Amino acid sequence: MGNATLRSALAAAVGESNVISDPVGLRSYECDGLTGFRVVPDLVVLPVDTAGVAAAVRACHEHGVPFVARGAGTGLSGGALPVADGVVISLQRLRDVVEIDPIDRRATLQPGVTNLDITKAAAPHGLYFAPDPSSQQVCTIGGNVAENSGGAHCLKYGFTTNHVLSMTIVLPDGEVVTLGGDTNEQLGPDLRGVFIGSEGTLGIVCEVTVRLLPVPETVRTLLADFDSVREAGEVVSDIVAAGIVPAAVEMMDNLAIQAAERAVNAGYTLSTAAALVVELDGPAGECAAQFEQVRQICERHNCTRLHIAGNTAERARIWKGRKAAFAAMGRISPDYFVQDGVVPRTRLAEVLGRIEDMGRAEGLRVANVFHAGDGNLHPLVLYNAEEGEQDRAEELSKRIAELCVELGGSLSGEHGIGTDKACSMPRMFGTDDLTTMDRVRSAFDPRRLCNPGKLLPTPRLCGEAPGPYRPHPLEQAGVIERL
Structure with a gap:
């Protein structure tokens, strides 16, 4: 053809x-x-x-x-x-906010609407969309559905799947169907839940109806510094043990802080080993009492500096530093891989120590930015491709993801498996599990035309050397050119 x-x-x-x-x-x-x-x-x-x-x-x-x-x-x-x-x-031209329903607290959207624009459209009604990936200014709701994206506030409010009511999708043969309904509970198999997070392998989402939440009465945010990542991690464990469920608990290590401060000057301490961003929201009285508990927990673990946001502008500045961290890595490294894995909160200190040791053994730096409240790590492996470090960096990134599985976690918290980690899936799932996933995929797409080569390992994919383009020797010699 x-x-x-x-x-x-x-x-x-x-x-x-x-x-x-x-x-x-x-x-x-x-x-x-x-x-x-x-x-x-x-x-x-x-x-x-x-x-x-x-x-x-x-x-x-x-x-x-x-x-x-x-x-x-x-x-x-x-x-x-x-x-x-x-x-x-x-799907970039499908950008309409079809409807905002303030009575039933729902929004119907085309897939090209950005995550942040959902909240902007809902804001006049005192509502917002809770999932908030760091890329929310540019990432779209269609992609959020495909990856089941989370964000900083998923600790309290959950992931995309907790906020999607229904979807209009195009199946791999071109048929248009609707999955889900007016509520999260529907009769029969939960095909809505099956589709969300399937990474574009079961069809294409063309319209989404999501639930909206009322803007919290009170929001309190603090930024706390610590002399070690271990102490910051202990604060996270103690907050949860106290029965407090923050809206968000984020951690950044010194490398991440260095990059973010150079990019946006958010007021983080350049010399600190680790920083925690803790945010509480809800009724004013409850929020104030729990915020005081959090402050005391931070001080008990030798917090070296505690800055409480005094107004909306200060709160936005703190979050600007956290959400700029990925893009800011270019300030301290010419190249980097962003990894995504999950470990139990109780093993945060252990996994970070292991990652540091692995990076040292490879002669590579690893910056850490993560959703500490739910153990979702985002290690950034820094390297210089021009110095031939990309293969070692790619291998280190893969080993970090598989380390998360070894410590009782998972390969991905919100970024998905995609092409990057498909060959690592057998580290997390057995043959029967993978076969079942493949059968589900085949039920939607028996011809394997919809986003092939993603999510599940295949002999072709895993038999090849994945990753960055490697020039042919004749290209390096100047005999041929890459088209």
């Missing part, structure tokens, strides 16, 4: 102007936020509505061509990596 045949079918489906086939335009879609993995697709289509998405999927299905849905491209696991000779279906 030639490219021209499929291109004609897609142009008929979405319009000639909504099909990209020139090499320069295609390169814009060759990777997501995990830039070490790159594949140039054969074609990119940009539908403007659900009907266009369905028509594009049907064209791919009829021609037997694999396709990958793509939102803002902010994913960090290679989940939106294109397939060679395949099609990327971009």
Whole structure:
């Protein structure tokens, strides 16, 4: 089947102007936020509505061509990596806030609406959308559904799956169906729950109805410094042991603080070993009493500096430092891998010590930023590709993810498995588990055209050397060029 045949079918489906086939335009879609993995697709289509998405999927299905849905491209696991000779279906033009229902506290959205724009649309009604990934200014609700994204406030409020009521999706053969309903409880199998977090392997979400929450009466935020990560970790354990459920508990080590301060000057202490951001929200009386308990716990564990946000602007400044941490790594390292894993809170100090030892053995620095309240780590492996460090950094990143499983945790908390960690899935799941997952996937997509090569290990994927592009010796010698 030639490219021209499929291109004609897609142009008929979405319009000639909504099909990209020139090499320069295609390169814009060759990777997501995990830039070490790159594949140039054969074609990119940009539908403007659900009907266009369905028509594009049907064209791919009829021609037997694999396709990958793509939102803002902010994913960090290679989940939106294109397939060679395949099609990327971009959802960036589906950006409408269809409805805000303040009575039932719901919002209906197209998949290209950014996470933060949901809250902006709901704010005039005293409502907001609770899941808040650090990339919330640019990541989209369609991608949040695909990855079951969380964010800093997932400790108290849960992940995307806890806030999605229903979805209109396009199945891998082009059929349009609705999963879920007006409440989280529906008769029959929970297909809504199956789809959320399936990383684009079961279909494409084209409309989402989410629940909204009332803005809390009170929000209190503090920033606490400690001479060691261990002491900061003990504070987290003691807060939870006291029966307090903060809206968020975030931790950053010194490397992460150094990067964030250089980028946004948020007022963090450059010399401290670790910093905790603790936020409580709720009724004023309860919040005040629990906040005082948290302050005392911090002081009991030798807090060296405790800054309490006195107003909304100070609170925003503290969070600006935390949420800038990933992007700010470029201030202290030319290249880095962002990892994502989960360990029990009681093993935070142990895993951080092990990560430090592993990095030292490889001669690489590892910065740590994480949702300490639920043990969701985000180690950032820093390296310099020009000095030949990328292979060691990639291997270290993989070993850190698998260490989380070894210590009783999981490979991912919110970034997904994607391409990056598919080959590590057998470290966490047995053969029967993986076979069952594969059967579920086959029930939705028997032809394996929808985002193939992601999430589950395959002989082809795991038999190849994954990761950053490695030039052929003839290319290095100047005999051939990479197209």
